[in-house]
Amino acid sequence: MAEEDEQLETGPPPAVPVFFLSDSTGISAETMGNAVLIQFPDLRFDRRLIPFISSVEEARRVVAILDAAARGRVTPLAFSTTAVEEVRQELLRAKCPLIDFFGMHMEQVESILGAKGIRVAARLHGMGDVKRYNARMAAVEYAIEHDDGQSMRALEKADVILVAPSRCGKTPTTMYLALQHGIFVANYPLVDEDFASAELPGPVRGLRDRCFGLTTTAARLSQVRNERRPNSRYASLEQCSYELRQAEAMYRNHRLPVINSSTKSVEEMSTVILQTLNHRE
């Protein structure tokens, strides 16, 4: 049926099979690959992660998968961050175009550094690092305890306090900063009584220097809230406009750094906050 269908085909082009290959988690391979793929917004990709390829035997099984994909109608593409030389060489036998991260960068970096890379599977800073693990745990636990203004206890221990009306992106940004960067983040939701004046709410008033104000567009806030409580006053465009207008007046009044979550991902907001903290030091 393939040939006839191909001629009649009028739908979108078929997805390009993309493989992320790694002798570790594959997070680097995914990050690298997706940084490239995002530059092709008109194409569709069918992504598959194959992590922990740690032996030549396993690499052979992966090559069989890649070769099968290469027999399909669309040329597949693989990104590999495999560091171990014999595994890398085995993967390069596949009949599938392969962006070989270590093959391309390792020698260049070795010559710049004047040192030989060990070429072993990347071990992430394992949980074996007890001090680092405990620091992150403490940050995550602090974030959980202080999510959504649940606790005002030890608010002065916060490195960062995110202030915003409900659903502007406080919680995921808080968790990201805690988990990835070990930063103590509290978040403080603005509620009805806070909108009456342009004053910072009592509990955070003395901590202005750690506060960041989040905002978004009324349309987006309304859309997000509607998913949660459809057709409520809480989700109405009017209420969302009012809350954001009052919140922004409060941020201006206290000269808080302001971040608009409608145009930024959690990672981008976190980076802006980290940069602001760094510049203050």
Add this chain to the structure above:
Amino acid sequence: MAEEDEQLETGPPPAVPVFFLSDSTGISAETMGNAVLIQFPDLRFDRRLIPFISSVEEARRVVAILDAAARGRVTPLAFSTTAVEEVRQELLRAKCPLIDFFGMHMEQVESILGAKGIRVAARLHGMGDVKRYNARMAAVEYAIEHDDGQSMRALEKADVILVAPSRCGKTPTTMYLALQHGIFVANYPLVDEDFASAELPGPVRGLRDRCFGLTTTAARLSQVRNERRPNSRYASLEQCSYELRQAEAMYRNHRLPVINSSTKSVEEMSTVILQTLNHRE
């Protein structure tokens, strides 16, 4: 003083200045760069992230920083994931070795895909994607609500339930899976009464198919717990050995997938869990 000091120098070699350059958050540049640097465990690196380089003028300021570093005693190294052509070209003028991610990979991928990349600054899946945002938010909120067995409500909504004695890595793994992958994860801490038998605790007994058991070494668990409650029974090697032995018997008894957090990072544990879920589907 530099010359004399240089001859007297007997300490460790000075750190290599490393720059991560990006027209976006720099997360890709850091991931890529660190994947390479981890291969040089004997060298020390002095890392600096410069994100959001969005214009030629900003690139010029960055080049001045790189040039200043290049005049130091140790040759610096820069990793760039800048996609915008004129910004990229400007950065390449720096007198600092630069691993130019897009310069090296873009043309190769373009020829494989038979399409032109748009070469704009990477926009991460912004918070503008309301459905995706709400899904992750729901997962993070679920994780917060179900952290440390705080709530048994809606436990059957969990995709994954992490079972383990206290301090084996449940909480950060839970948050990572929720935040990065939008997965509903509950975690269930094993306590004294659970160690009496090799039975799964009542609340999770009917949900065995979603349970993963975490374990670690007694020495590491004792070390982690000692940071929290020094010299307590809770942190004693004896107590830690007992809890892990009983927990592992329980996992075996119910044939739970087991992950050892002493040798794995949060990212690695999460990847193992995701792979296990995928293979079951």
